[in-house]
Amino acid sequence: MSDQVAPPRPSSYRAADSLVRQIEARIAAGDLVDGAPLPPERDLIETYGVSRTVVREAVAALASRGLVESRPRYRPVVRRPGYDAALAAADGVVGHLLAQSGGVKNLYDTRIFLEASLVRQAARQARKDDIEALKRALDANEAAIPDSAAFYRTDVAFHAVLYDIPKNPVFPALHKAFTAWLAPHWVKMPRSPERNRVNFHRHSDIYNAIRDRDPDAAEAALNAHLNAAWEYVRGTFEAI
Amino acid sequence: MSDQVAPPRPSSYRAADSLVRQIEARIAAGDLVDGAPLPPERDLIETYGVSRTVVREAVAALASRGLVESRPRYRPVVRRPGYDAALAAADGVVGHLLAQSGGVKNLYDTRIFLEASLVRQAARQARKDDIEALKRALDANEAAIPDSAAFYRTDVAFHAVLYDIPKNPVFPALHKAFTAWLAPHWVKMPRSPERNRVNFHRHSDIYNAIRDRDPDAAEAALNAHLNAAWEYVRGTFEAI
């Protein structure tokens, strides 16, 4: 009865890799649905005829790929991967990159570059409801000027609308990733209602340019906005 | 919900996590140099006073983060993370995304968007030596017209120059990632000297526009180029 169910031992490749592929297939096939817990490790042992070591390694690999979400003592939860999961997988490495010299600047420059292109695109192709959504985000931003915490949230939300306009799910995922990665430096930036008001006006400039279908003005406004913000953030890690 | 890209650490007291952090620190501190093999598992057991299980889990986690490179039966090799490692970490998930409906299109659209912005930027800010490098790549591309395999390589190399112009290491990493992810579909695209010649002329258009400092023309040429290419690629996975 202690006979092995797994017959072939390829011996050149890891058993865990094989298990990973099998579970991946089950997720892709819908056998393991999103949100449902993964079968217990001991069940997987029987099902696939491997040792617990292999199962655990496979689950860990799945988790690192974002296909399952495993909290310390809970059953791992299956996650059909989304575009944000892809970026989340890069999270660990990005942490190191940010710690390296110039890491924050490189990433932030990339964001500015991307976002400048987004507003340019928006000025040319945004639909009416996109512009309305942008307006709503702008209004919410204005209303939050007195409250710096709320202002930060509405600030992020305003920019998020920009990433939604192309209707490509990659962009919102990028926005989430950028804000998550840069937030640690961001929150250290001094904030005040006065600064909030200035930032709101920058947002307003961007909105107006998009509404007026002026790509160059939109791009210029956004660059001015984010470059100014950079100056404020830079002070928080002069040591690097 | 504040669904973060980085899974918030839920007061996890996993021994492996602690080990991961310690080894990370040693890599960051230069104690473990890039390219050197990681200490044997049994040494780590003694050094950190944990079981082999924990050590192996930690090494696996490190590997998934791209901090070490572990082939099946070799000593893991330390890798100081670069920007491409970050994208490589996302590789696993991206594979699933590409398999999903519209996945390839979403990613390719993102690439077109990015690259269009790059050429626009290049037309405005490329330095003389950038333009010379582009010219060299273009010439190599022309010379390779008769040889489809060589043409593909020089094609990629030409686009790579575009990503180098901003002098931001994030972009070349993105280029590597994009080509790696899209290559499987790309190689299935029918190729011929005639098609190569057409593509070369598109490249030539892009180069000329950049040299002439005409952002709009550069962007238009690139969009025409990549959108045309999409039409050829699309046929390779109509099933999706």
Place this chain on the structure above:
DNA sequence: ACCCTGTTTTGGTCAGACCAAACAAAAGCT
């Protein structure tokens, strides 16, 4: 020097065990 061979390392896998947190059901209280 070079190639072959036997020994030692070292990663990969397995088995069985224990603990503590999470979960679920039964028991107790209001």
Place this chain on the structure above:
DNA sequence: AGCTTTTGTTTGGTCTGACCAAAACAGGGT
């Protein structure tokens, strides 16, 4: 009944110790 408490079970996390096979190493013969 409805809710809280207790208890038993499940399940992930860790440890120990062992074995195998491939890689790295050390000699030995040519």
